[in-house]
Amino acid sequence: MSTVVGAVGPFEGNQEEWMHYVERVKFFCVANGITDTERKKAVLLSVCGVQTYKLIRNLLAPGKPEDAEYDDIVAKVKDHVNPKPSTVVQRFRFNSRSQKPGESVVQFMAELRRFSTDCDFGDTLADMLRDRLVCGVSDGRIQRRLLQEKELTFDKALSLARAMETAALNAEEIQRPTGDSVEGEVHKMQETKPSLPKMKCFRCLGFHPPNSCYAQRMQCHKCKKVGHLARACRGQRQPGQARNEIAAQSPVTKTHRVETTPTTPLPPKPLNIYF
Structure with missing residues (x-):
């Protein structure tokens, strides 16, 4: 008995598109050497799940799945689950898409390519991607650098944008202080409150x-x-004790020295005696 390579779960429309699921079934068949169309159909109908198989039967009624061709089954489910969107709407979404905060240039371009699938740009796809990259990138330095190029192609624009983005991230990492330095800066910023006298x-x-x-x-x-x-009883205070207690309770005491100049004692007044 031959070993089965890989596995394909049931189709879940809320997590992936139908054509993406069909592609996974196709790769499963290639990995296991299944080339016959009837066997491909059998694999698709076996792994698609209960709800999807029921949908296929309803779409093919009054016919039956075993009488339909593989391509017809794929096309009918696609038209029902993922109908072709309006080209005008898809182009509007493409031209309105800009790079979001925290989104890298690579992620931004992946989303643009997804929108361009149903835009029917044809041979002008590369130019449209280039223009949207230049106009939609969020970093002003990257945008100014791209606008300086006279003959800018999409590949060159993407390469420059990725290089500048990577350089900015590396410079930020190099200039970021280490853990010890950050801790030292925090200690410097903390203000030590002076201790108040008790x-x-x-x-x-x-x-x-x-x-x-x-x-x-x-x-x-x-x-x-x-x-x-x-x-601490005040009932039997000695002379001057009250003054000393007040001075002791004061947080800060100051001593002033009073210097006095010695004075010469005055001579006694003469006594006037009358006889």
């Missing part, structure tokens, strides 16, 4: 906001009041 708490003499101090629920052992500790 507030001295009057409840416990620590450095934090008083409203978050645990001592606000404690009882002082000196004055028996709730809200501060004994070491």
Whole structure:
């Protein structure tokens, strides 16, 4: 028993055109040495799937698939599934097509060739592709370079466009900073916020906001009041303690030296004594 080369699944109209599917069936037959027309028809009817076989029977009614020719079956399904589009509409789509963002020149030209299939350009196809490439390319540098050529053919235009596109991508990759450099730039851009001086708490003499101090629920052992500790009690302040506490709570303290010039003591006033 001979080995079967490859496989062809059922036809799915939402994923490919009918003629593309017929081409795959043709290549399957070539790979397996099937040259007889009747055997080709048998392969097509066997692998096309239930829905497509049912469509073929309806299109050939009142005749039967086994009585029809292979080319007739292909043509009837094509006219039903993929009827020939209007040439005017296809040319409008061709002439309106421009390169999309993120689309390479090769992908752009592949789409133009697909549109040109039903445009009936004939011998002028190469010129039409060249003109659409020059007018529809999105990169202004490539477009200006193509317009500088006096005798520009389609092959030359495509070669120049691909070369300039590849060079631009390579230059961008070379100039792109490495991971370490990018990380260094990010660190440079980050601003370090200056640390603010901490507030001295009057409840416990620590450095934090008083409203978050645990001592606000404690009882002082000196004055028996709730809200501060004994070491921060203000009930028994020594002379000058209030002034020192205010200075300690200030984030920044400055000391000013006051220099005084010594003065010569005045002589005592004479006493006037009257007798």
